[in-house]
Amino acid sequence: MDRIGKEINMWVVVLMGAVPLFFGTSAQGAIVGETGSTFHLMAKRDVIVTSDGDSFIMWGYAIRDAVTGKTGRAQYPGPTLIVTEDVPVTITLRNDLAPESGYVSIVFPGQEVTATGGLPGLLTREVQSAEILPGQGYEQVAYTFTPREPGTYIYRSGTRADLQVEMGLFGALIVRPAATPPGGDPAKKYAYNHVDSQYDQEYLYMMSEMDPRIHRQVEEKRWGSIDFTTYFPTNWFINGRNYPDLLAENNVPWLPTQPYNCQPRMHPGEKVLIRFIGAGRDIHPMHFHGNDFETIAVDGRLLSSGPGAGPDLAWRATTIKSMPGQTADLIWGWTGKELGWDIYGHSPDDPLEPYEYAPNHGKPFPVVLPPRDAVTYGAFYSGSPFLGGEGELPPGHGGLNANGGYFYMWHSHTEKELTSNDIWPGGLISFMIVEHPDVPID
Amino acid sequence: MMKRGTRYGSMMVLLALFVCLWVVTASADVHVQCPGDTNGDGISEDPNIVCRHITGGDGYTKMADGLDLYIFSFGDADGVPVERVIADRTLKAQMPAPTIVVKQGQELYLTMTNVGMVVRPDLFDPHTVHWHGFPNAAPIFDGLPEPSPSANMGNSFTYYYNAVVPGTYFYHCHVEAAEHMQMGMVGNLWVTPAQDGQSIGGFTKFAYNDGDGSTGYDVAYPLLLTGFDSFFHIASDTVQALPFAAMFDEYPMINGRGYPDTINPNNILNQEGFAAQITPTIITASTGQRILLRVCNISTTHQYSFATTLGVPMKVVARGAALLRGPDGKDTSMEVNVLNVGGGQDYDVILDTSGVAPGTYFLYTTDLANLSNGKQERGGIMTEIVINPL
Numbered sequence: 001m002d003r004i005g006k007e008i009n010m011w012v013v014v015l016m017g018a019v020p021l022f023f024g025t026s027a028q029g030a031i032v033g034e035t036g037s038t039f040h041l042m043a044k045r046d047v048i049v050t051s052d053g054d055s056f057i058m059w060g061y062a063i064r065d066a067v068t069g070k071t072g073r074a075q076y077p078g079p080t081l082i083v084t085e086d087v088p089v090t091i092t093l094r095n096d097l098a099p100e101s102g103y104v105s106i107v108f109p110g111q112e113v114t115a116t117g118g119l120p121g122l123l124t125r126e127v128q129s130a131e132i133l134p135g136q137g138y139e140q141v142a143y144t145f146t147p148r149e150p151g152t153y154i155y156r157s158g159t160r161a162d163l164q165v166e167m168g169l170f171g172a173l174i175v176r177p178a179a180t181p182p183g184g185d186p187a188k189k190y191a192y193n194h195v196d197s198q199y200d201q202e203y204l205y206m207m208s209e210m211d212p213r214i215h216r217q218v219e220e221k222r223w224g225s226i227d228f229t230t231y232f233p234t235n236w237f238i239n240g241r242n243y244p245d246l247l248a249e250n251n252v253p254w255l256p257t258q259p260y261n262c263q264p265r266m267h268p269g270e271k272v273l274i275r276f277i278g279a280g281r282d283i284h285p286m287h288f289h290g291n292d293f294e295t296i297a298v299d300g301r302l303l304s305s306g307p308g309a310g311p312d313l314a315w316r317a318t319t320i321k322s323m324p325g326q327t328a329d330l331i332w333g334w335t336g337k338e339l340g341w342d343i344y345g346h347s348p349d350d351p352l353e354p355y356e357y358a359p360n361h362g363k364p365f366p367v368v369l370p371p372r373d374a375v376t377y378g379a380f381y382s383g384s385p386f387l388g389g390e391g392e393l394p395p396g397h398g399g400l401n402a403n404g405g406y407f408y409m410w411h412s413h414t415e416k417e418l419t420s421n422d423i424w425p426g427g428l429i430s431f432m433i434v435e436h437p438d439v440p441i442d
Numbered sequence: 443m444m445k446r447g448t449r450y451g452s453m454m455v456l457l458a459l460f461v462c463l464w465v466v467t468a469s470a471d472v473h474v475q476c477p478g479d480t481n482g483d484g485i486s487e488d489p490n491i492v493c494r495h496i497t498g499g500d501g502y503t504k505m506a507d508g509l510d511l512y513i514f515s516f517g518d519a520d521g522v523p524v525e526r527v528i529a530d531r532t533l534k535a536q537m538p539a540p541t542i543v544v545k546q547g548q549e550l551y552l553t554m555t556n557v558g559m560v561v562r563p564d565l566f567d568p569h570t571v572h573w574h575g576f577p578n579a580a581p582i583f584d585g586l587p588e589p590s591p592s593a594n595m596g597n598s599f600t601y602y603y604n605a606v607v608p609g610t611y612f613y614h615c616h617v618e619a620a621e622h623m624q625m626g627m628v629g630n631l632w633v634t635p636a637q638d639g640q641s642i643g644g645f646t647k648f649a650y651n652d653g654d655g656s657t658g659y660d661v662a663y664p665l666l667l668t669g670f671d672s673f674f675h676i677a678s679d680t681v682q683a684l685p686f687a688a689m690f691d692e693y694p695m696i697n698g699r700g701y702p703d704t705i706n707p708n709n710i711l712n713q714e715g716f717a718a719q720i721t722p723t724i725i726t727a728s729t730g731q732r733i734l735l736r737v738c739n740i741s742t743t744h745q746y747s748f749a750t751t752l753g754v755p756m757k758v759v760a761r762g763a764a765l766l767r768g769p770d771g772k773d774t775s776m777e778v779n780v781l782n783v784g785g786g787q788d789y790d791v792i793l794d795t796s797g798v799a800p801g802t803y804f805l806y807t808t809d810l811a812n813l814s815n816g817k818q819e820r821g822g823i824m825t826e827i828v829i830n831p832l
Contacts, residue, residue, distance in 0.1 A: 285784030289579065290578070291577050292575075321784045335578060366549075375593055407581055408579075408584070409588065413785035414785045419686040423686075424621065431589075
């Protein structure tokens with residue numbers, strides 16, 4: 001083939017890569033999951049892939065159709081359950097794991113749960129493998145509770161949790177307020193029953209880690225070798241995926257057991273709600289490039305000095321330690337104010353963009369950027385320093401930022417965790433994209 | 443294995459060749475941008491403009507047990523004529539990197555020149571400066587290599603910051619961050635508040651614009667906590683595959699020094715005879731004075747907790763360059779005896795020594811395994827607090 005043909009082919013490949021990455025993810029701004037009040041789950045064995053090209057046996061909660069009895073693939077993490085304050089919730093669980101894997105169960109920290117069916121266990125009622133004594137009424141356990149407080153919660157295995165949570169038996173539980181808070185706008189979204197919890201876009205950050213040796217031992221049924229006293233994770237996940245897999249769309253076919261992505265996007269001036277859940281066993285200090293966040297709630301409770309006071313004890317920072325088992329809700333925003341130059345590259349007579357910091361309107365860019373061969377262009381550089389801008393990109397550059405968005409890394413500052421089993425980059429890297437006001441997100 | 447000297451010799455030759463080729467092929471360009479500098483000394487005549495020039499490169503730093511470890515870091519190039527920067531400032535990385543201080547409202551033009559890694563001429567790594575915690579940042583000056591240009595070897599990039607939010611920050615290179623930060627590209631960066639110079643509550647120096655003197659201090663010290671994994675550094679030095687998965691810091695340090703080097707008042711010379719460690723870390727005050735500790739943790743593997751033996755609590759007044767006040771101004775500062783600092787976190791801590799008898803006290807990590815320099819015990823994150831009589 002001649003050279004031009006090859007170049008065209010290359011561009012097709014690049015475009016094919018860029019289109020799903022930055023337009024396919026547009027059903028965003030909301031957390032995807034299972035909405036309702038009754039959920040049927042099945043614990044199943046399946047396989048996940050990691051960004052270093054490896055694959056691992058895992059156990060996950062799958063959605064079960066109670067009518068047909070059919071189950072989906074196991075998920076890492078389990079299905080995100082989205083429920084409503086004060087509406088009773090029922091979750092049934094069955095166990096499709098092999099008998100030697102043991103019983104399974106679910107605990108719901110922060111909820112008052114009634115468990116029925118199955119067999120009594122240490123923390124809650126459990127269910128044994130469906131292969132044992134089938135048809136005798138032991139095959140299902142049901143958990144019921146009425147969520148009294150909106151917020152972000154975790155659910156996870158209550159049985160041999162050191163192993164089962166490592167294997168993937170955990171998920172997110174989101175309780176939405178029953179009504180618009182006093183003084184609120186019914187057209188807007190609120191995380192809690194207070195107007196100061198209003199948000200425009202919402203994203204989940206469910207953190208977990210993995211020690212591959214454990215998964216190999218389970219795969220090879222070397223149960224006696226499993227030793228958590230020497231636990232040493234080398235793979236880290238947000239919503240069950242490593243960077244860069246987490247950039248891809250939700251529910252992509254090549255990640256059938258890892259349905260959830262982590263690709264936050266917003267427009268300047270919007271409020272972004274980040275629901276953090278520490279699902280693993282380690283602390284991850286998550287750092288936000290771009291601006292401060294405000295921590296408004298921990299463990300499903302507003303940081304409030306008293307009823308009705310709202311999040312008046314909220315705290316600002318750019319790094320928060322995601323704690324094992326804990327949840328936290330952050331509000332993040334960005335306008336680019338007081339940078340000392342016009343982020344849109346306007347001339348003084350151009351109209352203002354929404355939320356643009358007017359005193360900087362038309363102020364020139366403050367430095368001369370080095371010539372192209374003096375620098376390396378990152379994959380997400382648009383070729384322009386301006387929001388929504390574009391510029392000449394060198395040959396071979398992927399052109400992955402066609403909208404000229406501003407990319408901010410949101411990542412663990414235990415930087416070792418930005419790898420996947422010795423491979424850089426991977427692990428706990430994600431990017432918030434602040435898009436030009438004209439770029440549609442929804 | 444070649445002796446180090448021999449190896450350097452050969453590598454210097456390689457580097458010289460490389461730089462020559464680079465100059466020809468890619469027009470290496472050390473270039474400082476400093477508006478208002480009319481005489482070319484790198485200092486702006488405009489008092490509102492601060493110009494700094496740092497290098498990004500490599501060097502060595504001495505651990506408290508005597509081990510020299512290979513590092514990447516930033517070095518000082520303030521006022522160095524541009525044509526001399528590559529020639530004179532290679533292999534002169536500092537640990538920690540040069541401290542940068544600006545006043546609230548000033549504009550900082552920070553030029554970083556990538557002088558290359560002499561010991562690793564096989565590496566083509568760009569370097570960047572990431573001002574950690576800068577509010578409302580734009581990617582072009584955020585130092586994140588993925589959405590911005592980063593300076594290649596032999597070239598400069600000038601970062602611009604309108605420093606409007608006071609506080610305790612730090613900076614680091616963000617290129618292949620797990621590697622470059624483990625290798626040591628970290629430094630202190632502070633913005634002093636507009637309130638400085640006023641007399642409030644008996645103080646004239648403050649960490650923040652508190653309005654009531656609650657962050658006032660007499661003396662301030664950096665407490666940049668980090669650690670090195672010697673195996674990683676030796677692997678880099680000897681051109682081996684880098685052990686990311688096994689990374690585990692066993693040389694915990696304050697300001698690039700493990701105890702007892704923390705109480706050494708002098709610069710520490712590395713094996714090249716270069717003073718790479720110029721941040722003494724002994725904390726000194728007169729009884730009754732308030733000490734401000736500007737704390738951050740930039741370890742790539744560890745969190746650190748610390749306490750003092752002063753017998754007075756540590757008052758935490760700010761976290762993440764934000765005064766500990768609620769959205770409506772409610773005081774949320776806290777008095778603690780132990781403060782845990784995760785990677786990427788920074789805190790401002792006030793030690794009020796009123797009633798503390800003159801003497802020598804200690805600040806030390808309460809994660810006791812970090813009181814070590816490698817296998818040498820009684821080291822790591824510990825220093826003295828010397829309280830002098832009035």
